[in-house]
Amino acid sequence: MSSKQKILVTGADGFIGSHLTEELVRQGYSVKAFVLYNSFNSWGWLDHSTKDVIESLEVFSGDIRDPYGVKEAMKGCDIVLHLAALIAIPYSYHSPATYVDTNVKGTLNIVQAARELGVEKVVHTSTSEVYGTAQFVPITEEHPLQGQSPYSASKIGADQIAMSFYQSFNTPVSIIRPFNTYGPRQSARAVIPTVITQIANGTRKIKLGALHPTRDFNYVKDTVRGFIAIAESENAIGEVINIGSNFEISIGDTVQLIAEAMGVQIDIETDEIRLRPEKSEVNRLWADNTKAKQIAGWEPLYSGREGFKRGLAETADWFMNPANLAGYKSDRYNI
Numbered sequence: 001m002s003s004k005q006k007i008l009v010t011g012a013d014g015f016i017g018s019h020l021t022e023e024l025v026r027q028g029y030s031v032k033a034f035v036l037y038n039s040f041n042s043w044g045w046l047d048h049s050t051k052d053v054i055e056s057l058e059v060f061s062g063d064i065r066d067p068y069g070v071k072e073a074m075k076g077c078d079i080v081l082h083l084a085a086l087i088a089i090p091y092s093y094h095s096p097a098t099y100v101d102t103n104v105k106g107t108l109n110i111v112q113a114a115r116e117l118g119v120e121k122v123v124h125t126s127t128s129e130v131y132g133t134a135q136f137v138p139i140t141e142e143h144p145l146q147g148q149s150p151y152s153a154s155k156i157g158a159d160q161i162a163m164s165f166y167q168s169f170n171t172p173v174s175i176i177r178p179f180n181t182y183g184p185r186q187s188a189r190a191v192i193p194t195v196i197t198q199i200a201n202g203t204r205k206i207k208l209g210a211l212h213p214t215r216d217f218n219y220v221k222d223t224v225r226g227f228i229a230i231a232e233s234e235n236a237i238g239e240v241i242n243i244g245s246n247f248e249i250s251i252g253d254t255v256q257l258i259a260e261a262m263g264v265q266i267d268i269e270t271d272e273i274r275l276r277p278e279k280s281e282v283n284r285l286w287a288d289n290t291k292a293k294q295i296a297g298w299e300p301l302y303s304g305r306e307g308f309k310r311g312l313a314e315t316a317d318w319f320m321n322p323a324n325l326a327g328y329k330s331d332r333y334n335i
Contacts, residue, residue, distance in 0.1 A: 005120070007231070008074055010034040010064055010110065011083030013044025015185045016125075016178075020081065020224045022049055025056045027228070034073050034084065037061040045185050064106035071113040078120045079231055082110045085125065085158075088189050089151045089276065096150035103154040104161060111165040111173060119172070123231050124162040126177040127155050128216065128244065128285050137248070138288035141177070141240045148280050159240070166238050174236040176227060179244035179287045183220030183311065184318035188328050191251055192217070192312070195258045196319045197330035205267050209274030211252035216244040216287040219302035219311035229296035236295055244287020245300045247308060261312045262320075 007024055011017040012033030024031045035043045043059055062069035064084040074080060086092070086102045107124060114122045131139050132146025147153030165171035182192040191208070198206050218226075226243035230236045249257075252268070259266045275281075292298040302311040318324055 004030070005078040006030045006032060006076060008032045008034055008077040008080045009083065010080070011085060013042075013046055014083060015045065015183075015187060016181055016220060016223055017083045018045035018049065018185060019183070019220050020083070020227050021046065021057070022053050023224050023228065025053045031056070032058040032060055032073065032077060034060050034062060034064070036084075037063055048185075064109065065101050067109040067112065070106075070109040071116070074110075074113045074117055074119060080110060080114060080119055080122045081227055081231060082107065082122060083125045085155070087127070087151065088187070089129070089149045090189070092149055092151035092154070096154075099150050099154035100157070104157040107158040107161050111162055111171055115165060115169050115171045121172045121174065121231065121237065122162070123174045123176055123227060124159065126159045126175050126240065127152070128177060128179040128242075128287065129282060130156045130159060130177070131285065133282050134284040134286060137284065137286040138246060139242070139286060140288045141242055141291055148282055149276070163240070172237045174230050174233075174238070175240040176230050177240055177242045178223045178226065179216040179218050179242065179285060181218045181220050181223045183315050184324070186220075188330065191254065192258065192315060193319065193328070195255050196262070196316050197325065197328045199259065199262050199264055199266065200319055200325050201330045203330070204264065205269050206255065207269050207271040207274065208251070208255065209271065209276065210281060211255070211268065212250060212283070213281060214248045214250050214284045214286065215254070216246070216248055216285050217254070217308060217311070218243060218245050218300065219307070219314075222300040222302055225301070226292065226296070226298050229292070229298040233296040239291070239295060241292050241295060242287045242289055243292055243298065244289050245303050245307065246287055246289050247304050248284075248286035249305075249308065257309060258312055258316065261309065261316050
């Protein structure tokens, strides 16, 4: 990947997408940011980017569900980093059709346009949720796929659509499979921002769902580096690659680490509304990241318990800024 190449980032207005867009600009790439069209002329998190980043960006407002707009956005682009998706699991329980439209059909629109336009590379974003509860650990890319929520099922479908274009038409597709990314700007429907925002607003009785599940948390800076490493790797085409820290920790222990990082004592209260249906809960995630090292030369900089504590401290600092915290409704459950 050379800085002369033009990169389209879909979902550039989102949590990971905005960080990725900013880093690509900082590295000197020509970047087109695909954001969800809305009448407020909002570019999501990119509205919070520095002036020099915004001035360097070409912004395209559209909808990933619309094949015409998608193809228009992709014209003149060499590489597409496809992050646009619906990701909230609870929302997928009551509005599953939107997940098929956005995640499956949206991905089809990307790879179809890539095939027609002769794009050099598409990096499609998967998720560790496609694995469901670990059948073995650490989880390699060969682990069976299990659709334990409509969200997870839609991402499995999207991954398979993307890979089918590689198999059928030789469309140059790589699939990045990040484990649980966290960091500044993350939605409060995710567990780490939920805890941080409640503490930051003075609450010491923290409302949470299940505490026993384990996760492999990946700091957003590491996830962004993973996207760029896979985009740059010639060996990544036709491959599915886990991006994870190879460090497993329970939700309960994570909450205690956050409290330590923020210097407070807390009590945890189970909030029934936050519990997933029993068979839908993913009880264990732990990434094997060997393939990412071998194929893309990537490994996490925020690894192990100490790396996780560093990432949590940086995340908490960002949320503690009153201007950032004001954008979150910590007193109510976000889906």
